[in-house]
Amino acid sequence: MIMKYNEFVYLPSVFAVGNEYQIIIKFRKEAMVKIKIGDKVYCDHSNGVFRSSYPVHKISVPMSELDKYGKYTVSVVTLINRLAYCSECYEEESETFNFYPVPKDEIKICHLADVHGDFKSCMGAVKKIKGDIDLLVLNGDVVDHSGNVRNFNIIYKLCQAITKGEKPVVFSRGNHDLRGIYAEKLEDYIPTQNRKTYYTFRLGSLWGLVLDTGEDKVDSHEEYGNTVCCEYFREDEEEFIKSVIENKEYEEEGITRKIVICHNPFTYCIEPPFDIERPRFRRWTKLIGENIKPDCLLSGHLHTSGISEVGGELDNEGIQTFPVVVGSERTGNRGNVTFGLAYITLNKDGFNVEFVRNK
Numbered sequence: 001m002i003m004k005y006n007e008f009v010y011l012p013s014v015f016a017v018g019n020e021y022q023i024i025i026k027f028r029k030e031a032m033v034k035i036k037i038g039d040k041v042y043c044d045h046s047n048g049v050f051r052s053s054y055p056v057h058k059i060s061v062p063m064s065e066l067d068k069y070g071k072y073t074v075s076v077v078t079l080i081n082r083l084a085y086c087s088e089c090y091e092e093e094s095e096t097f098n099f100y101p102v103p104k105d106e107i108k109i110c111h112l113a114d115v116h117g118d119f120k121s122c123m124g125a126v127k128k129i130k131g132d133i134d135l136l137v138l139n140g141d142v143v144d145h146s147g148n149v150r151n152f153n154i155i156y157k158l159c160q161a162i163t164k165g166e167k168p169v170v171f172s173r174g175n176h177d178l179r180g181i182y183a184e185k186l187e188d189y190i191p192t193q194n195r196k197t198y199y200t201f202r203l204g205s206l207w208g209l210v211l212d213t214g215e216d217k218v219d220s221h222e223e224y225g226n227t228v229c230c231e232y233f234r235e236d237e238e239e240f241i242k243s244v245i246e247n248k249e250y251e252e253e254g255i256t257r258k259i260v261i262c263h264n265p266f267t268y269c270i271e272p273p274f275d276i277e278r279p280r281f282r283r284w285t286k287l288i289g290e291n292i293k294p295d296c297l298l299s300g301h302l303h304t305s306g307i308s309e310v311g312g313e314l315d316n317e318g319i320q321t322f323p324v325v326v327g328s329e330r331t332g333n334r335g336n337v338t339f340g341l342a343y344i345t346l347n348k349d350g351f352n353v354e355f356v357r358n359k
Protein backbone atom coordinates (compact mmCIF):
# COMPACT_ATOMS: atom_id res chain seq x y z
CA MET A 1 0.00 0.00 0.00
CA ILE A 2 1.28 3.50 -0.79
CA MET A 3 0.82 5.89 2.12
CA LYS A 4 -0.83 9.20 1.36
CA TYR A 5 0.69 11.39 4.06
CA ASN A 6 3.99 9.71 4.88
CA GLU A 7 6.36 7.03 3.63
CA PHE A 8 8.79 4.51 4.98
CA VAL A 9 12.34 5.68 4.40
CA TYR A 10 13.22 2.05 5.05
CA LEU A 11 10.91 -0.87 5.79
CA PRO A 12 10.82 -1.98 9.45
CA SER A 13 13.82 -3.88 10.83
CA VAL A 14 12.89 -6.60 13.34
CA PHE A 15 15.72 -7.10 15.82
CA ALA A 16 15.84 -9.99 18.31
CA VAL A 17 16.82 -9.01 21.88
CA GLY A 18 16.09 -11.23 24.90
CA ASN A 19 12.55 -12.55 24.44
CA GLU A 20 11.30 -9.56 22.45
CA TYR A 21 11.60 -8.09 19.01
CA GLN A 22 12.62 -4.45 18.81
CA ILE A 23 11.10 -3.11 15.62
CA ILE A 24 12.89 -0.03 14.27
CA ILE A 25 11.15 2.08 11.64
CA LYS A 26 12.23 5.21 9.85
CA PHE A 27 9.56 7.48 8.36
CA ARG A 28 10.05 10.40 6.00
CA LYS A 29 7.97 12.83 8.11
CA GLU A 30 7.44 13.40 11.81
CA ALA A 31 4.74 11.04 13.04
CA MET A 32 3.24 9.00 15.87
CA VAL A 33 3.68 5.25 15.39
CA LYS A 34 1.97 2.11 16.72
CA ILE A 35 2.28 -1.59 16.00
CA LYS A 36 -0.67 -3.94 16.26
CA ILE A 37 -0.30 -7.69 16.67
CA GLY A 38 -3.58 -9.57 17.05
CA ASP A 39 -5.67 -7.31 19.29
CA LYS A 40 -2.72 -5.86 21.16
CA VAL A 41 -1.24 -2.44 20.38
CA TYR A 42 2.33 -1.34 21.13
CA CYS A 43 3.26 2.35 20.88
CA ASP A 44 6.46 4.30 20.49
CA HIS A 45 6.01 6.56 23.47
CA SER A 46 7.75 8.23 26.35
CA ASN A 47 5.67 7.62 29.49
CA GLY A 48 2.39 8.10 27.66
CA VAL A 49 3.54 10.76 25.20
CA PHE A 50 3.95 9.66 21.59
CA ARG A 51 7.48 10.19 20.35
CA SER A 52 7.39 12.03 17.05
CA SER A 53 10.65 13.94 16.83
CA TYR A 54 13.09 11.03 17.19
CA PRO A 55 14.85 10.14 13.91
CA VAL A 56 13.72 6.52 14.16
CA HIS A 57 10.86 4.79 15.95
CA LYS A 58 11.72 1.83 18.18
CA ILE A 59 8.92 -0.41 19.46
CA SER A 60 9.37 -3.57 21.53
CA VAL A 61 6.91 -6.42 21.10
CA PRO A 62 6.87 -9.87 22.74
CA MET A 63 8.47 -12.49 20.50
CA SER A 64 5.85 -15.05 21.41
CA GLU A 65 3.05 -12.80 20.10
CA LEU A 66 4.67 -11.94 16.78
CA ASP A 67 5.76 -15.56 16.25
CA LYS A 68 2.20 -16.72 16.95
CA TYR A 69 0.36 -14.27 14.66
CA GLY A 70 2.96 -14.17 11.88
CA LYS A 71 2.14 -10.58 10.95
CA TYR A 72 2.15 -7.05 12.33
CA THR A 73 0.50 -3.82 11.33
CA VAL A 74 2.35 -0.50 11.47
CA SER A 75 0.00 2.46 11.99
CA VAL A 76 1.18 6.00 11.54
CA VAL A 77 -0.36 9.38 12.26
CA THR A 78 1.64 12.08 10.49
CA LEU A 79 1.96 15.42 12.21
CA ILE A 80 1.16 18.74 10.61
CA ASN A 81 1.88 20.85 13.68
CA ARG A 82 2.65 19.65 17.20
CA LEU A 83 1.30 22.18 19.66
CA ALA A 84 0.69 22.45 23.39
CA TYR A 85 -3.05 22.34 22.62
CA CYS A 86 -4.96 20.93 19.66
CA SER A 87 -2.06 19.53 17.61
CA GLU A 88 -2.85 19.08 13.94
CA CYS A 89 -2.26 15.81 12.14
CA TYR A 90 -3.43 13.70 9.23
CA GLU A 91 -5.69 10.69 9.58
CA GLU A 92 -4.13 7.35 10.54
CA GLU A 93 -2.65 5.14 7.82
CA SER A 94 -1.36 1.61 8.18
CA GLU A 95 0.50 -1.17 6.47
CA THR A 96 0.67 -4.87 7.38
CA PHE A 97 3.81 -7.00 7.14
CA ASN A 98 4.12 -10.76 7.24
CA PHE A 99 6.63 -12.15 9.69
CA TYR A 100 8.39 -15.51 9.54
CA PRO A 101 9.98 -16.68 12.80
CA VAL A 102 13.05 -18.91 12.42
CA PRO A 103 12.10 -22.48 11.38
CA LYS A 104 12.01 -25.17 14.02
CA ASP A 105 14.53 -27.67 12.74
CA GLU A 106 17.02 -25.85 10.58
CA ILE A 107 18.05 -22.19 10.62
CA LYS A 108 19.90 -20.55 7.75
CA ILE A 109 21.87 -17.48 8.76
CA CYS A 110 23.32 -14.75 6.58
CA HIS A 111 26.24 -13.34 8.60
CA LEU A 112 27.65 -9.97 7.55
CA ALA A 113 30.51 -8.07 9.16
CA ASP A 114 32.79 -5.23 8.09
CA VAL A 115 30.44 -3.94 5.42
CA HIS A 116 31.89 -0.47 6.18
CA GLY A 117 28.96 1.25 4.49
CA ASP A 118 29.56 -0.55 1.20
CA PHE A 119 26.03 -1.71 0.32
CA LYS A 120 26.83 -2.65 -3.26
CA SER A 121 29.70 -5.07 -2.60
CA CYS A 122 27.85 -6.61 0.31
CA MET A 123 24.65 -7.18 -1.66
CA GLY A 124 26.74 -8.62 -4.48
CA ALA A 125 27.67 -11.44 -2.09
CA VAL A 126 24.16 -11.78 -0.61
CA LYS A 127 22.75 -12.31 -4.11
CA LYS A 128 25.16 -15.24 -4.60
CA ILE A 129 23.66 -17.16 -1.68
CA LYS A 130 21.97 -20.33 -2.90
CA GLY A 131 19.20 -20.94 -0.39
CA ASP A 132 16.85 -19.20 2.02
CA ILE A 133 17.80 -16.71 4.72
CA ASP A 134 15.91 -17.20 7.99
CA LEU A 135 18.03 -14.89 10.12
CA LEU A 136 20.29 -11.95 9.34
CA VAL A 137 23.25 -11.27 11.61
CA LEU A 138 24.90 -7.85 11.33
CA ASN A 139 28.13 -8.38 13.20
CA GLY A 140 29.82 -5.02 13.54
CA ASP A 141 31.49 -2.35 11.41
CA VAL A 142 28.44 -2.36 9.18
CA VAL A 143 28.66 1.42 9.37
CA ASP A 144 32.01 2.87 8.34
CA HIS A 145 32.04 5.26 11.30
CA SER A 146 29.55 7.28 13.33
CA GLY A 147 30.81 10.69 12.23
CA ASN A 148 27.67 11.31 10.19
CA VAL A 149 24.19 10.32 11.31
CA ARG A 150 23.36 9.29 7.74
CA ASN A 151 25.92 6.48 8.07
CA PHE A 152 23.44 4.58 10.26
CA ASN A 153 21.11 4.17 7.28
CA ILE A 154 23.16 1.25 5.96
CA ILE A 155 21.80 -0.84 8.86
CA TYR A 156 18.16 -0.39 7.77
CA LYS A 157 19.03 -0.51 4.10
CA LEU A 158 20.55 -3.99 4.50
CA CYS A 159 17.67 -5.17 6.70
CA GLN A 160 15.20 -3.96 4.09
CA ALA A 161 17.02 -5.55 1.15
CA ILE A 162 17.53 -8.90 2.89
CA THR A 163 14.51 -9.31 5.21
CA LYS A 164 11.82 -6.90 3.86
CA GLY A 165 10.67 -6.48 7.47
CA GLU A 166 9.62 -10.14 7.52
CA LYS A 167 12.57 -11.94 9.15
CA PRO A 168 14.48 -11.48 12.41
CA VAL A 169 17.84 -9.70 12.62
CA VAL A 170 20.58 -9.80 15.29
CA PHE A 171 22.76 -6.73 15.60
CA SER A 172 26.18 -6.53 17.22
CA ARG A 173 28.31 -3.38 17.43
CA GLY A 174 31.82 -3.17 15.96
CA ASN A 175 34.78 -0.98 16.89
CA HIS A 176 34.28 1.45 14.00
CA ASP A 177 30.74 2.11 15.27
CA LEU A 178 32.36 3.83 18.29
CA ARG A 179 34.07 6.46 16.16
CA GLY A 180 32.64 9.87 15.38
CA ILE A 181 30.41 12.46 16.99
CA TYR A 182 27.21 10.39 16.72
CA ALA A 183 28.71 7.27 18.36
CA GLU A 184 27.27 8.31 21.73
CA LYS A 185 23.80 8.44 20.12
CA LEU A 186 24.04 5.11 18.31
CA GLU A 187 21.96 3.41 21.00
CA ASP A 188 18.90 5.37 19.78
CA TYR A 189 19.28 3.79 16.34
CA ILE A 190 20.02 0.15 17.19
CA PRO A 191 18.53 -2.58 19.37
CA THR A 192 19.82 -2.61 22.96
CA GLN A 193 18.89 -4.22 26.26
CA ASN A 194 18.81 -1.84 29.21
CA ARG A 195 20.63 0.54 26.84
CA LYS A 196 23.53 -1.91 26.54
CA THR A 197 24.92 -3.33 23.31
CA TYR A 198 25.51 -6.77 24.90
CA TYR A 199 22.61 -9.09 25.54
CA THR A 200 21.21 -12.56 24.97
CA PHE A 201 18.46 -13.68 22.62
CA ARG A 202 16.38 -16.77 21.94
CA LEU A 203 15.06 -17.61 18.49
CA GLY A 204 13.32 -21.00 18.42
CA SER A 205 15.89 -23.70 19.15
CA LEU A 206 18.76 -21.19 18.96
CA TRP A 207 20.13 -19.30 21.95
CA GLY A 208 22.65 -16.54 21.47
CA LEU A 209 24.95 -14.28 23.43
CA VAL A 210 25.89 -10.99 21.77
CA LEU A 211 29.07 -9.41 23.12
CA ASP A 212 30.76 -6.10 22.40
CA THR A 213 34.47 -5.61 22.97
CA GLY A 214 34.29 -1.87 22.22
CA GLU A 215 37.37 -0.26 20.71
CA ASP A 216 40.29 -2.38 19.53
CA LYS A 217 43.17 -0.41 21.07
CA VAL A 218 43.77 0.97 24.58
CA ASP A 219 41.49 3.83 25.62
CA SER A 220 44.50 6.16 25.87
CA HIS A 221 45.45 5.60 22.22
CA GLU A 222 45.89 8.94 20.43
CA GLU A 223 43.42 7.92 17.73
CA TYR A 224 40.55 8.26 20.23
CA GLY A 225 41.58 11.61 21.76
CA ASN A 226 40.22 10.73 25.22
CA THR A 227 36.70 10.02 23.89
CA VAL A 228 36.33 6.36 24.94
CA CYS A 229 36.22 4.48 28.25
CA CYS A 230 35.89 0.93 26.96
CA GLU A 231 37.82 -0.59 29.85
CA TYR A 232 34.98 0.33 32.23
CA PHE A 233 32.45 -0.83 29.67
CA ARG A 234 34.14 -4.25 29.40
CA GLU A 235 34.38 -4.48 33.18
CA ASP A 236 30.57 -4.13 33.44
CA GLU A 237 30.13 -6.53 30.57
CA GLU A 238 32.12 -9.18 32.42
CA GLU A 239 29.62 -8.98 35.28
CA PHE A 240 26.85 -9.43 32.72
CA ILE A 241 28.53 -12.58 31.34
CA LYS A 242 28.72 -13.93 34.90
CA SER A 243 25.03 -13.16 35.49
CA VAL A 244 24.07 -14.99 32.28
CA ILE A 245 26.01 -18.01 33.51
CA GLU A 246 24.35 -17.79 36.92
CA ASN A 247 20.86 -17.73 35.36
CA LYS A 248 21.69 -20.57 32.94
CA GLU A 249 19.03 -19.47 30.46
CA TYR A 250 20.97 -21.35 27.75
CA GLU A 251 19.92 -24.61 29.43
CA GLU A 252 16.21 -23.94 28.90
CA GLU A 253 14.11 -26.60 27.23
CA GLY A 254 14.11 -26.67 23.45
CA ILE A 255 17.54 -25.09 22.95
CA THR A 256 19.65 -27.25 20.64
CA ARG A 257 22.21 -24.72 19.38
CA LYS A 258 24.13 -21.97 21.20
CA ILE A 259 26.22 -19.28 19.53
CA VAL A 260 28.26 -16.34 20.73
CA ILE A 261 28.30 -13.33 18.41
CA CYS A 262 31.03 -10.72 18.77
CA HIS A 263 32.59 -8.49 16.13
CA ASN A 264 36.09 -8.95 17.52
CA PRO A 265 37.26 -12.59 17.89
CA PHE A 266 38.47 -11.93 21.43
CA THR A 267 39.86 -15.46 21.84
CA TYR A 268 42.64 -14.49 19.43
CA CYS A 269 45.59 -12.36 20.51
CA ILE A 270 46.12 -9.93 17.65
CA GLU A 271 49.48 -8.16 17.20
CA PRO A 272 50.18 -4.81 18.99
CA PRO A 273 48.57 -2.32 19.36
CA PHE A 274 45.48 -4.58 19.17
CA ASP A 275 46.64 -7.02 21.87
CA ILE A 276 44.59 -5.32 24.59
CA GLU A 277 42.81 -6.85 27.61
CA ARG A 278 44.33 -10.30 27.26
CA PRO A 279 43.75 -11.39 30.90
CA ARG A 280 40.09 -10.25 30.61
CA PHE A 281 39.50 -11.92 27.24
CA ARG A 282 41.10 -15.12 28.53
CA ARG A 283 38.64 -15.04 31.43
CA TRP A 284 35.69 -14.48 29.05
CA THR A 285 36.85 -17.41 26.88
CA LYS A 286 37.15 -19.67 29.94
CA LEU A 287 33.82 -18.62 31.44
CA ILE A 288 32.00 -19.16 28.15
CA GLY A 289 33.83 -22.37 27.24
CA GLU A 290 33.36 -24.06 30.60
CA ASN A 291 29.78 -23.00 31.22
CA ILE A 292 27.88 -22.07 28.06
CA LYS A 293 29.80 -24.46 25.78
CA PRO A 294 28.70 -22.72 22.56
CA ASP A 295 28.75 -24.34 19.14
CA CYS A 296 30.90 -21.49 17.92
CA LEU A 297 31.91 -17.85 18.18
CA LEU A 298 30.76 -15.87 15.15
CA SER A 299 32.99 -12.92 14.45
CA GLY A 300 34.39 -10.51 11.87
CA HIS A 301 36.90 -7.67 12.26
CA LEU A 302 39.86 -9.46 10.64
CA HIS A 303 38.65 -8.79 7.08
CA THR A 304 39.18 -12.47 6.28
CA SER A 305 37.05 -15.61 6.18
CA GLY A 306 37.66 -18.96 7.77
CA ILE A 307 37.07 -21.32 10.64
CA SER A 308 39.62 -21.68 13.42
CA GLU A 309 39.12 -24.97 15.22
CA VAL A 310 40.44 -25.57 18.73
CA GLY A 311 44.24 -25.42 18.36
CA GLY A 312 43.80 -23.79 14.95
CA GLU A 313 45.30 -20.70 13.40
CA LEU A 314 43.57 -18.18 15.67
CA ASP A 315 44.08 -20.18 18.85
CA ASN A 316 47.52 -18.65 19.40
CA GLU A 317 47.16 -18.61 23.19
CA GLY A 318 45.78 -22.17 23.31
CA ILE A 319 42.58 -21.07 25.07
CA GLN A 320 39.85 -21.94 22.57
CA THR A 321 37.41 -24.69 23.55
CA PHE A 322 34.97 -23.92 20.72
CA PRO A 323 35.45 -23.10 17.04
CA VAL A 324 35.74 -19.49 15.90
CA VAL A 325 34.08 -18.56 12.62
CA VAL A 326 35.35 -15.38 10.99
CA GLY A 327 33.10 -14.10 8.22
CA SER A 328 34.34 -10.69 7.15
CA GLU A 329 36.36 -10.95 3.97
CA ARG A 330 37.12 -7.54 2.57
CA THR A 331 39.96 -6.75 0.19
CA GLY A 332 40.58 -4.20 -2.56
CA ASN A 333 39.60 -0.57 -2.81
CA ARG A 334 36.27 1.21 -3.22
CA GLY A 335 34.72 0.29 -6.51
CA ASN A 336 36.71 -2.93 -6.71
CA VAL A 337 36.07 -4.67 -3.39
CA THR A 338 35.98 -8.39 -2.83
CA PHE A 339 33.46 -8.92 -0.05
CA GLY A 340 32.77 -12.25 1.62
CA LEU A 341 29.97 -13.29 3.98
CA ALA A 342 29.32 -16.44 5.99
CA TYR A 343 26.19 -18.46 5.20
CA ILE A 344 25.57 -20.73 8.15
CA THR A 345 23.14 -23.62 8.47
CA LEU A 346 22.30 -24.72 12.01
CA ASN A 347 20.39 -27.90 12.80
CA LYS A 348 20.31 -30.58 15.48
CA ASP A 349 23.41 -32.26 14.05
CA GLY A 350 25.62 -29.16 14.21
CA PHE A 351 26.46 -26.33 11.89
CA ASN A 352 27.76 -25.87 8.39
CA VAL A 353 29.45 -22.74 7.05
CA GLU A 354 29.76 -21.63 3.46
CA PHE A 355 31.78 -18.52 2.64
CA VAL A 356 30.18 -16.63 -0.21
CA ARG A 357 31.93 -13.84 -2.15
CA ASN A 358 30.56 -11.13 -4.41
CA LYS A 359 33.12 -12.28 -7.00
Ligand SMILES: [Fe+2]
Pocket (backbone or CB within 6 Å): 140, 141, 174, 175, 176, 263, 300, 301, 302
Ligand atom coordinates in the same frame (compact mmCIF):
# COMPACT_ATOMS: atom_id res chain seq x y z
FE1 LIG B 1 36.44 -4.09 13.18
